[in-house]
Amino acid sequence: MSIASQLKDYRxxxxxxxxxxxxxxxxxxxxxxxxxxxxxxxxxxxxxxxPTFYLVFNNHEKGKLIPSQKxxxxxxxxxxxxxxxxxxxxxxxLRKISGVxxxxxxxxxxxxxxxxxxxxxxxxxxxxxIKPSSNLPGSFQ
Numbered sequence: 528m529s530i531a532s533q534l535k536d537y538r539x540x541x542x543x544x545x546x547x548x549x550x551x552x553x554x555x556x557x558x559x560x561x562x563x564x565x566x567x568x569x570x571x572x573x574x575x576x577x578p579t580f581y582l583v584f585n586n587h588e589k590g591k592l593i594p595s596q597k598x599x600x601x602x603x604x605x606x607x608x609x610x611x612x613x614x615x616x617x618x619x620x621l622r623k624i625s626g627v628x629x630x631x632x633x634x635x636x637x638x639x640x641x642x643x644x645x646x647x648x649x650x651x652x653x654x655x656x657i658k659p660s661s662n663l664p665g666s667f668q
Contacts, residue, residue: 532626618630
């Protein structure tokens with residue numbers, strides 16, 4: 528889902544957490560191989576059998592993460608949410624946030640190089656979330 532907003536990433540995240548009752552947290556910025564710069568990256572997951580949320584800033588002083596999306600400032604990727612009614616509910620809630628100019632459902636298949644961006648998201652999740660938690664004391668490897 529694409530979001531147009533002039534809010535700073537931490538402010539938008541605060542409001543998204545509030546209206547969706549989730550807990551997006553900032554991690555190291557996302558690096559995408561064929562893009563210059565790093566992009567703010569927020570993550571939330573309740574665990575298996577629940578959707579995973581990624582909020583990514585589209586803008587960087589060296590260029591956009593997705594250059595073809597000129598008016599879009601953020602992307603809220605929702606992994607494992609296949610319910611259209613739930614997506615519509617989330618879209619409606621995000622549109623009510625003061626400072627959000629627009630929320631759009633985006634056809635990710637129509638965006639050039641979207642596969643490399645989605646791959647970067649999953650690799651980033653693996654490196655920043657999954658691997659570190661598997662190294663906790665008492666965990667089996």
